[in-house]
Amino acid sequence: MEFEDEGFEEETFEGLDLTGVSFKNSKFVDCIFKNCNLSNVNLNNTKFQNVKFINCKVMGLDFSTCNDFILTIGLEDSFISYSVFSDMKFENTDFINCRINGCDFVNTGLKGASFENSDLEDSIFRNSNLSFASFRNARNYDIDPNENFLKKTKFSVPEVISLLNSFDIEIV
Template sequence: MNHPILDQTFENQNFSGKKLLAKEYDNCTFANCDFTEANMSVVTFLECTFDTCNFGATMLKETSFQEVIFKDCKMLGSDFTSCNDFMFSVRFDHCNLEYSSFSGFAMKNTMFTSCSLKEVDFTDTDITGSVFADCNLKNAIFENTIAENVDFRTAKHFIIDPEKNRLKKAKFSTTGLEGLLRKYNLNIE
């Protein structure tokens, strides 16, 4: 099937271990779907919503996400590094992205709301203008990350070395200062 799938809703579908049939999904909704070990390679998603979906070990090689919303999704260990970066635009709302990787990826102006981002790899990632609203960034890796104009004010448990990352005009709360000064072994009260 090479023609696009438009304006469809997929509910309670099991795509586990399967290759998605269409090359393009436009304005589709996926609700309570399982994409565990699915092959989404070389598929384009335009203005789609994934609600309460599971993405365990999903293949995302050259997958294109444009204006895509992920809500309440479980995306443990997802590797976004091989996605198509052309017009990449996503929003994550209440998602579990623990152990995922965005290393070397450009994902400017991305909105993360109430997400668990434990041990997520942002090495060499451009997250300029992104927002981490009420997110848990425990042990997330920020190394050579471009985080200019990023809003970390309500993010928790992050450790970011200002000498190894670009943080110009990034926003932090006073409670987040410890995460910026951790390497100096200071007692902040």
């Protein structure tokens, strides 16, 4: 199946190994990727509108190269690693029950996003809008309140204590 320069609407892609495939200049509307390996997929000028990734492996993707017009995605129960979400708006985006390792969220609009029950080990949040975002039951995040915008952001105990990591203090 070809994906480059194509349009897909209301399609479900299940159990596919799409490693290294090019989605360049393609459009996905109301599509679902389920149990797919999307490692190192070329997203140059790809349009995602209401696209869900469920139980997928998303490795080495640069979402900052996507067409950002009406960009809406959701990720659930997925392994997301070494991917770039920087310089984009992912407002109200779900990253639920995911392992999000080594990803970049720099200059990212994440207002209202949900990272509930996700593991964010080695992911970077810098100069990002995290207002109204939810980190309930999330773990291993390293968010500096001085370098990100936090307003009504939801965190759970005990992980919320990690917000103090940027301060030179000792909690005893």
